[in-house]
Amino acid sequence: MRQKLKTSRLGRLSEARKQKHRNIRKCAAASSLPSVICAFLLAALILASGCATTASVQEERQIATLTAIDITDNTLNINADKPFKYTIYKPSDPYKAIVELPDVKLGIAAGKIKSEKAGITEIVPSQTDAPPLTKLEILLSSPAGIVPAYKGTLLTLNIINLEEELKAKTTEKAAETPKAEETKIAAEKIDDAFKEAKTVEIAKPEEKPKTAEKEEPALPKAAAQKELPPATSIVKVNIEKEQDVLKLTIKGNGSLTPNVFELDNRTVLDMPNVTLDAPLPKAQSPLKGIRAGKYKDKTRIVLDLKEKMSFTVTSIEDSVIVSFQLPEKEKYAAKAEKPASMETKTETAMPEKPADDCNKNKEQKYNYKFQDTDIVPIFKLLANISGCNFVIDPAVKGRITLLELKDVSWEQTLDIILQTYGLGKSMKGNVLRIAPTATFTKMAEEEAKAKAVEEKAEDIVQEIIRINYATASEISKAITDAKIVSKESKDRGITMDTRMNTLIIKDTQKNINKIKELVKIMDVAKAQVMIEAKIVEVGSNYSESLGIRWGGNLGTAKPRVGFGDIDIAGGTFSVNTPIVTAGASTTNPGGVLGLSLGSANTIKVDLSLSALESVGKSKRLSNPKIMTMDNEAATIQQGVSIPVQTVSAEGTKTEYVNATLSLGVTPKITPDGYVQLKINATNNALGILTPQGYAIETKSVNTQALVKNGDTLVVGGIYTTNTSEGETGIPLLGRIPLLGWLFKTKTQTGPNVTELLIFITPTIVTKP
Structure with a gap:
């Protein structure tokens, strides 16, 4: 039942009218003056008092000036030269809060006010002139609640981190076992606390609710309610659903006596002489929003409703409880259950068996023979064999003319019967339900509808x-x-x-x-891989000592190349692969390309390289290190870019070609601690000069390998051969056949073979 309550303002006006009539009657009775003269004298007094009231209202509406904004850690102080009203609300952005000060002019410079204090990032003050209004847009450093405290001409806004407050309250009040709804506060749930707030001027003159002439108690109170001093602060606001009712509880530090009235789809509660010192909870259906505003002599809480609905207000000790009756669709959503539990048909149920007995004979084979038999007794037989509890729908009917099965399980027999008669089954725990397939289809549809309604509500x-x-x-x-x-x-x-x-x-x-x-x-966080690469140039006759052995037979018929086992002391050849001959030259009848992939111990590799460098047989070109994340490519590149001129219809153009030594590695960490490497090694060098420009000699290796964490992968086979011939002698005499050798000298150098070896060591880094 909806309870009609008067506002204090209307109550005072009604009382003034009654007092006026009483004074007129007293005047006429106490004097010999006619009633008309008494009425005239009292009217003059009332007119004077009315003028005083008007003057006081105008005085209340005097314009205040905002004089200072002071920011400290998690606190904002707003000062004015006169008392003022304020409204606080939050837009959809959880990092913003807006404070509106009606009848207040901005007495400080407009513009952004930056803050380095905790809780507040910046404040943007602005002002409108008609009507006078100052607005403060507050940018918060994190989603938080705002608790105001107003005294005199000072408004203090306390920025509260709700997650930290929740932890503190949970620790302090663990023995009180509060309700889940009271402790389930998250920083994000303050987003809609003051959503859709428009103004605190709720009770406009034309919207004054009608009040009964007969005075009634403001609120029903419990008979055993103990006497408490009047509240000065609202310390907690909570909302929860109980069965078919949504309850909003407002708790103070003393007794609360609100004035309650209704507007269009809104319920307004005015709390005289109290301040709001608690954050507002997030609204729940059928409430659309909860907002609050501070007046000079009261705090106003506005409940925005989705639709007009009945409610009751009760005052119990230090709390005010507003109860809303949920609409029918809300009740349905709250009570929605699975369609299986809505079954009203009487079904045939087998004796209940323990869950451990179900499916105990699932793999055992049986022979079955049924003739002119009803299917329900057959299901009872299968229930005894399986150890499961069978529930048979009353719509299950049918007779078997002849069924003969040999060496089949009870489950297979059941499936054959179900398929033959258009039946289905549903297993939950140790209970097997049998019904027509149409029944299960309908149940699935009802379940989907109930789920959709529940999600929508x-x-x-x-x-x-x-x-x-x-x-x-x-x-x-x-x-x-x-x-x-x-x-x-x-x-x-x-x-x-x-x-x-x-x-x-x-x-x-x-x-x-x-x-x-x-x-x-x-x-x-992704694991990271430290990739250490050593790029070395050595002679081929020393490559064996580094763990790579080259071999094979070379001939004009079937030249071969060998891939050897990797070992610091050398190894045997595991594969001999035929290759195609390179040409018919008598000096070079066949060509060989060598490639080896292997792993070696990192310490042994370093020792061998140091030994070769000491005798001048190797040259370390580069020793880069790079860290990359798991499954992310890393590239190491060293060299020069060579300008090459090209001629086209547009004219001469210069392009740059990279002559670099580059290494691209993509590591992927496996669960067992290995590292899978995708390697792309390229060695581009300046070649011979051609009429079109310098050629670029390219050597590259593109491969994949699996390496244990901390081991070294060896990539070899990129090598070059240099051979040079020279002849010096006396002109003319040196050209005489046979005798010319007495007057000339022929010099031949080579072949000098240099090989490029790449050593890659991946190391997994679990923490940066």
């Missing part, structure tokens, strides 16, 4: 999830691919903030919990 909440190691776009794509967030609802979705690497999720709490679990799995 469930409250939409907003939470902010920060991504630490992955990118917001990667996590957003994974959530979308997992189809957790519904695309059919416009009020649900994912918003990415690439600047803060943050996801803003709007969905039901159930789906948000699923998203958090997915983020917890995916948002982890």
Whole structure:
């Protein structure tokens, strides 16, 4: 039943009218003056008092001037030269809060006020002249609650980190075992606390609610309620659902006596002479929003409703409870159950058996022979064999003309009978239910409808999830691919903030919990790999001592090349591969290309390289180190870019060609501690001069290998052969056949073979 309550203002006006009539009657009775003269004299007095009242109202509406804004850690102090009103509300952005000061002029310079204090990043003050209004836009460093405290001409806003406050309250009040709804506070749940707040001027003159002439108690109170002093502060606001009722509880530090009245789809509670020192909870259906504003002599709490509905207000000790009756659709959603539990038909149930007995004979084979038999007794027989509890739908009917099976399990026999008669089964625990397939189809449809209604009725909440190691776009794509967030609802979705690497999720709490679990799995730090490379140039006759042995037979018929086992002391050849002859030259009848991949101990490789360098048989070209993340490419490059001129219709153009020694490595860590390497090694050098420019000699290796963590991979086979011939002698005499050798000298150098060896050592780095 809706309870009609008067506002204090209307009560005072009604009392003034009654007092006026009493004074007129007293005047006429106490004097010999006519009633008309008494009425005239009292009217003059009332007119004078009315003028005084008007003057006082005008005095109350005098314009104040904002004189100072002071920011400290988690606190904002707003000072004015006169008392003022204020309204605090939060827009959809959880990092913002807005304070509106009606009838207040801005007495300080407009513009952004930067803050280095905790809780507040910046404040943007602004002013409108008609009517006078000062607005303060506050940018918070994190989503938080705002608790105001007003005294005299000073408004103090306390920025409260709700997560830290929750931990503190949980520790202090563990013995009190508070309700789950009272402790389940998250920083993101303050987002809609003052959502859709428009103004604190709720009770406009034309919207004054009608009040009964007969005076009634403001609120029903409990008979055993103990006497408490009047409250000066609201210390807690809580909202919860109990069966078919939504309850909003406002708790003070003493007794509360609110004035309650209604507007269009709004319920307004005025709390005289109290301040709001607690954050407002997130609204639940059928409430659309909860907002609050501070007046000079009261705090006003406005409850925005989705639709007009009945409510009751009760004052018990230090609390005021506003109870809303849930609509029918809310009741249905709250009581929705699985369709299986809605079954009203009487079914045939077999004697219940323990769960351990079910399926005990699943693999055992039997012979069956049924003739002109009803199928229900057959199901009873299978229940005894299987040890499961069978529940038979009353719609299951039929007779078997002839069924003869040999060496089959009871489960296979059951499936044959079900398929023959268009039946289905459903297994839950040790209970097997048998019914027509149409029944299961209908149940699935009803279950889907109930789930849809439940999801539609469930409250939409907003939470902010920060991504630490992955990118917001990667996590957003994974959530979308997992189809957790519904695309059919416009009020649900994912918003990415690439600047803060943050996801803003709007969905039901159930789906948000699923998203958090997915983020917890995916948002982890990748392991890193330190790649150390040694690039060395050596003579081929010394390559064996470095762990690579070259060999094979070379001939005009079938030249071969060998790939050897890798060992510091040399090894045997495991493969001989035929190759195609390179040409018909008598000096070079066949060509050989060598390539070897192997692993060696890092310490032995370093010792061997040091020994060769000491005798001048090797030259270390490069020893780079680079760290990369798992499954991310790393490139090491050293060399020069050579300018090459090209001529075209557009004219002469200069292009640069890289003559570099480069090494590209992509590591991938396996679960057993190995590192899979994708290697691309290239050695480009300046070649001979041609009419078109210098040629580029290219040598490259592209391969994959699996290396144990900390071991060294050896890549070889990139080598060059240099041969030179020279002749000096006396001109003319040196050209005489045979005798010319007495007057000339022929010099031949080579072949000098140099080989490029690459040693790669991957090391897994678990912590940076």
